[in-house]
Amino acid sequence: MGEERGLVGRSENQPDMTTQSTTTNPIDADSAAPDGRLVCGMLTRRGLLISVVLGALFVLLFRQWFSYQFKMSWENKEDWGHALVIPFISGYLLWLSRKMIAKTPVHVFWPAVVPFLVGIFSYIYNLFFISNPMLQGFSMVLSLGSMVLLCTGPGMMRYAFLPIVYLLLMVTISESIMLQVTFSLQLMASQGSWLMLSLIGEPTGWFSVDLVGNQLNILSGSGELHPLNVAEACSGMRMVVAFYALAGAVALLGCTQWWQRISLILLAGPVAILMNMVRVTVLGLLTLFDPELASGDAHTIIGTILLVPSLGLFMGVVWVLNRIIGTSGKEQPA
DSSP states (O other): OOHHHHHHHHHHHHHHHOOOOOHOTTTTTTETTTTTTEEEESSSSHHHHHHHHHHHHHHHTHHHHHHHHHHHHHHHHHHGGGTTHHHHHHHHHHTHHHHHHHHHHHOOGGGGGGHHHHHHHHHHHHHHOOOOOOHHHHHHHHHHHHHHHHHHHHHHHHHHHHHHHGGGGOOOOOHHHHHHHHHHHHHHHHHHHHHHHHHHHHHHHHEEEEEETTEEEEETTSSOOOEEEEHHOOOOOOOOHHHHHHHHHHHHHOOOOOHHHHHHHHHHHHHHHHHHHHHHHHHHHTTOOOGGGGGGGHHHHEEEEHHHHHHHHHHHHHHHHHHHHHTTTTTOOO
């Protein structure tokens, strides 16, 4: 009886741990970390509410840059249209990690206050003093990453770091930088397309081509001259930016190893330059039929169509890299 009374006494004075463990979701409840910090689940009602409030305040703070960026990308789709897709890809990357995010406790990481304030002050300076949208965008990404680190801790940044860094590819590049870098890329495109056109036209006698600076002079067999200015035909730098965005998306979504991702990123520049040469070559061939096809809507359509084989090329590289891992990962027979 004494033993029974002891059992009854414990059941009356102490909570039933079995019942409590089945009725309480540890992810939905706030708890204390081993060092005493208050933590909570990211996908709890409280965590989602805090995220919505902070997100609204963040958009309000950077609303002028967001407005500029959307207008720039929408009005110049042929150059910066890819920037409209970047945030959705970043969001999809976070969605893929949603289960791990739900299991990761969050807490305030105070050292992140320093880069957070640096990002805000940099944005304000570039907004009111020098008016540089590119630096405003970089400041926005720095502030966003620092805010996530500040409010969630280093554990959560394991899943948020790459999606946040990927947002850098949606920032439009300043025109001064575009002019400096684009000129050298256009010279490369003109020289490469001159070589391709020569290999097509000279052996067949269909046409001949001469290169003067960045202008291709295509002389048809009938003696008609068709000049093609590469600077007007396509902008190499904009194509490079678009290809880096494409390579980054394929690397993050299609590869799991760091060396695979780095390989794809390194290939983005050469592939962009090669496809730019192909683009100019196609435009040069079209001028033999109708010079109007090398300008206006036709020029934009050709640039868009060439993104399709480029995507196929990257996917082929991903397949090869995955095959290399699969082959090397097989156990060798004893």
